[in-house]
Amino acid sequence: MRRKVNQAINLSDYKDIWVIGEQREGKIHPVTTELIGEAKKLVEGTANQVMVVIAGHNIEAEVEKLLYYGVDKVYYINSPLLETFSTDGYSKAIAELILEKKPEIVLVGATSIGRDIGPRLAAKIGTGLVADCTKLEIDPSDGKLLQTRPAFGGNLMATIICPINRPQMATVRPGVMKKAVHEANAVGVVEKISPTLKDEDIVAKVVEMIPSGKKRINLTDAKIIVSGGRGIKGPEGFDLIKALADKLGGEVGSSRACVDCGWIDHMHQVGQTGTTVRPVVYIACGISGAIQHLAGMSDSDYIIAINTDPEAPIFKVCDYGIVGDLKEVIPAMMEEVDKLKA
Numbered sequence: 001m002r003r004k005v006n007q008a009i010n011l012s013d014y015k016d017i018w019v020i021g022e023q024r025e026g027k028i029h030p031v032t033t034e035l036i037g038e039a040k041k042l043v044e045g046t047a048n049q050v051m052v053v054i055a056g057h058n059i060e061a062e063v064e065k066l067l068y069y070g071v072d073k074v075y076y077i078n079s080p081l082l083e084t085f086s087t088d089g090y091s092k093a094i095a096e097l098i099l100e101k102k103p104e105i106v107l108v109g110a111t112s113i114g115r116d117i118g119p120r121l122a123a124k125i126g127t128g129l130v131a132d133c134t135k136l137e138i139d140p141s142d143g144k145l146l147q148t149r150p151a152f153g154g155n156l157m158a159t160i161i162c163p164i165n166r167p168q169m170a171t172v173r174p175g176v177m178k179k180a181v182h183e184a185n186a187v188g189v190v191e192k193i194s195p196t197l198k199d200e201d202i203v204a205k206v207v208e209m210i211p212s213g214k215k216r217i218n219l220t221d222a223k224i225i226v227s228g229g230r231g232i233k234g235p236e237g238f239d240l241i242k243a244l245a246d247k248l249g250g251e252v253g254s255s256r257a258c259v260d261c262g263w264i265d266h267m268h269q270v271g272q273t274g275t276t277v278r279p280v281v282y283i284a285c286g287i288s289g290a291i292q293h294l295a296g297m298s299d300s301d302y303i304i305a306i307n308t309d310p311e312a313p314i315f316k317v318c319d320y321g322i323v324g325d326l327k328e329v330i331p332a333m334m335e336e337v338d339k340l341k342a
């Protein structure tokens, strides 16, 4: 089943863009529609089609929903052995289909599942993988995929190509690409696939799923995020950040500095090694604006920065900048919000 890396292949045998669809407990993960949106952009002006491959069991109704995002075909790999995610089962089933159908490009979400399965798939099908891309384009001169990602700690952007192997594979983090628009009518078709999978193919078995017990937050879809940085001075500083977020109906974000100090859980971290967000309003409180933080929030519609240092780099990217102590500015903002609500 494995194809050797650098084994000569005919590039013209490969066509179409595939999105590796993701589902958790039978519900489609939002990264799937984000990748469909990007794939639709990439096929514009080419003969390629957008296809999704999704593995699971008895999720027909959920899979059908994907057709309303302008997908030409969904390959639905259905098996009781694929009901819960397993690296062995999913990578074997999907790799077999890729080797048979020969897509030109394969896009994977850089979620915990995507980060697991992406490299496995690439190794099984003998191609490369560019992880955590922030921009994808087609080179108009030769049709190759230009895969751009931060390099050297985010200090420069590298554009990487996959010249001799196919498919060209990239992972993209959730929240980076815009979701495909839900359309009134479905256009494509679902093709059901029965994989050649046996119980013994899955070495590591899921015995039980235990919820982490932590309250999950959804930074990716939040419309308002109030984020705290080292300027809050300690874990108790997040009480003020949370008070403003609650008043505005938003979520609490954080810079990595606060996460590294143990003041807040990593699930709140915004940035290159945290979550990429694009809310309507992002309020950065006591955050300097390091390039790695900006990488995760600079696409927000409106950025408001509160910082005591007028030279802080965050002021170069914000729409509204307030030079001042967050302990005075945040309560004043909350008072104004109360007045507006009264």
Ligand code: FAD
Pocket (backbone or CB within 6 Å): 153, 154, 228, 229, 230, 231, 232, 254, 255, 256, 257, 258, 269, 270, 271, 272, 273, 274, 275, 285, 286, 287, 288, 289, 290, 291, 292, 293, 296, 306, 307, 308, 309, 312, 324, 325, 326, 327
């Ligand atoms: P600081 O840079 O220390 O800034 C604190 C700011 O608070 C200062 O500007 C100060 O003027 C201001 N301030 C102080 N007191 C007050 C007050 N009372 N009121 C108002 N303002 C005040 N960082 C991330 O955030 N996300 C990432 O995903 C991330 N990934 C990284 C990946 C790599 C490979 C590397 C090398 C770094 C990464 N970083 C990331 C770290 C990043 O480089 C910065 O160190 C970090 O963002 C700094 O956090 P900060 O702005 O909270 O702290």
